[in-house]
Amino acid sequence: MIRSMTGYGKQHQQVGSGKITVEIKSLNSKQLDLNLRLPADLKQLEFDLRNRISESVRRGKVDFYVTIEDSDLKKVGRIDREVAAAAFEQLNEMAYALRIQLPQDMASLLLKFPGVIANGDGDVMLPESLSKALTSTALSVLNEFDAFRMQEGQALKLDILSHINLIISLLDEVTPFENQRTELLKNRLMKNVSEVSDHLKFDPNRFEQELIYYLEKLDISEEKVRLRQHCNYFMEAIDEDYAGKKLGFIVQEIGREINTLGSKANDAQIQRIVVQMKDELEKIKEQLFNVL
Numbered sequence: 001m002i003r004s005m006t007g008y009g010k011q012h013q014q015v016g017s018g019k020i021t022v023e024i025k026s027l028n029s030k031q032l033d034l035n036l037r038l039p040a041d042l043k044q045l046e047f048d049l050r051n052r053i054s055e056s057v058r059r060g061k062v063d064f065y066v067t068i069e070d071s072d073l074k075k076v077g078r079i080d081r082e083v084a085a086a087a088f089e090q091l092n093e094m095a096y097a098l099r100i101q102l103p104q105d106m107a108s109l110l111l112k113f114p115g116v117i118a119n120g121d122g123d124v125m126l127p128e129s130l131s132k133a134l135t136s137t138a139l140s141v142l143n144e145f146d147a148f149r150m151q152e153g154q155a156l157k158l159d160i161l162s163h164i165n166l167i168i169s170l171l172d173e174v175t176p177f178e179n180q181r182t183e184l185l186k187n188r189l190m191k192n193v194s195e196v197s198d199h200l201k202f203d204p205n206r207f208e209q210e211l212i213y214y215l216e217k218l219d220i221s222e223e224k225v226r227l228r229q230h231c232n233y234f235m236e237a238i239d240e241d242y243a244g245k246k247l248g249f250i251v252q253e254i255g256r257e258i259n260t261l262g263s264k265a266n267d268a269q270i271q272r273i274v275v276q277m278k279d280e281l282e283k284i285k286e287q288l289f290n291v292l
Contacts, residue, residue, distance in 0.1 A: 002243055003292040004152030005029065005060040009145035015133040019069045022134070022141045024053075026060035028290045033061040039068050040112075045134060056142045058242060059292055066134065080116055087113040149292065157238055160287050163280040167254070168231050170273050170280075171224060174261075178220060181267040185218070220264050227257040244291035251288065255281055 005028040012021050032054060038046055053064055087110055095102045103109060110116055234250045237243050258281060262274035 001150060001241060002153040002157055002238055002247075003146070003149040003241075004156055004290050005149070005244075005292050006152055006290055007060070007145045007149040009141040009143075009148060011137050011141040011144065013133050013137045013140075015129055020130070020133050020137055021065075021067045021069065022137045023065045023067075024062065024141055024145050026057065026062040026145075029059060029061040032057060032059050035061075035063045037063070037065045039066065041068070042066060042130075042134060045131065049134075049138060052138060052142065056146065059244075066138075068130075079111075083113070083115045084110050087116060153291070156287055156291055160238065160284050160291075161235065163284045163287075164231050164234055166280050167258075167277050168228065170277050171227060171231075173273055174220070174224065174270055177267055177269040177273075181218075181265075181270065185266070218264055218266055220261055220270075223257050223261045223264070227254065227261065230254045230257060242292055244288060247291060248285075248288055251281065251284055 005026060008025045010021070010023045012019055034050065034053060034057070036046060036050060036053070038049070049064070053062065088106065091102060091106075091109070094100075230250055230253045234247060234254065237246055237250060240246065255278075258274060258277045261277075262271060265271050265274060
C-alpha cells in the first residue's frame with residue numbers, strides 16, 4: 001500500500017502533574033531530512049529517537065518536536081554550584097576582556113551551561129517515568145503519522161490510476177488511425193512512383209522489398225504492446241509498500257515508449273494522442289514526488 005510523504009501526528013501524555021507533547025509533520029524529499037527538537041533534559045534520548053523515527057518514516061523532510069509543559073517533569077536535576085561558579089567566573093572574565101555588560105538575569109544564562117543541572121556524577125538526571133512516557137508517546141505519534149500517510153496515499157493512488165487508465169484509453173484510440181495511416185503511406189508512395197515510372201525503370205520486386213522495410217520502420221505495434229505492459233505493471237506495483245522509487249522507474253519506461261510512439265507516428269491524429277499521453281504522464285510524475 002503506497003504512502004504519501006506528507007503526514008502529521010500529535011499526541012499528549014500526562015506524567016504526574018505535567019504533560020509531555022510529541023508532534024511530527026513531514027513534506028516530500030528525496031532522502032530523510034530529520035529535524036529533531038528536544039528539551040535539553042531529554043537530549044540523552046535523542047539517538048534512540050532518531051533511530052525509531054528513521055525506521056518508521058524512511059523518507060521526507062520531517063520535523064519532530066517534543067515539549068514538556070510545566071510540572072515536576074522539568075525539575076529533573078540539581079544545580080551543581082561548582083560548575084555554576086566556574087561558568088560565572090568565565091563569563092565575568094569574558095565581559096571584562098571584551099568590555100561588554102553581562103545581562104541582569106544571570107541565573108537563566110548560567111542554567112543553560114552544560115553540567116550546571118546535574119547529579120553527583122555530572123550527568124543529566126532523567127526520571128524513568130519521563131523516559132517511558134516519551135518512548136510510548138513517540139510510538140503512538142509515529143503510528144498516527146503512518147496512518148495519516150496511508151490515508152493520503154490512497155487519495156494519491158486513485159488520482160494516479162485515473163491518469164494511467166486514461167493513457168491506456170488513449171492507446172486504444174491509436175489503432176484506427178494506425179490502420180488508416182498505413183494505407184495512406186502506401187497510396188502516397190505508389191502515387192509518387194507512378195509519376196516517375198514513365199521516365200525511370202525500376203525493379204517491382206525490389207520496390208516491394210523497400211516498401212516493406214519502410215513500413216516496418218514506421219510500425220508501432222511493439223511500442224503499443226510494451227506501453228500497455230508497462231502500464232499494467234505500474235498498476236500492480238502501486239499496491240506494494242514503499243513503492244515510490246519503483247513507480248518512478250516504471251514511469252520512465254512508459255515515457256520512453258510514448259516518445260518512440262510519437263517519433264514513429266508520422267500522423268497528425270496519432271501525434272495529438274501522444275501529446276495527450278504526455279500530459280497525463282506529467283501529472284503522474286508530479287504526484288509521484290509525494291509518494292513514499
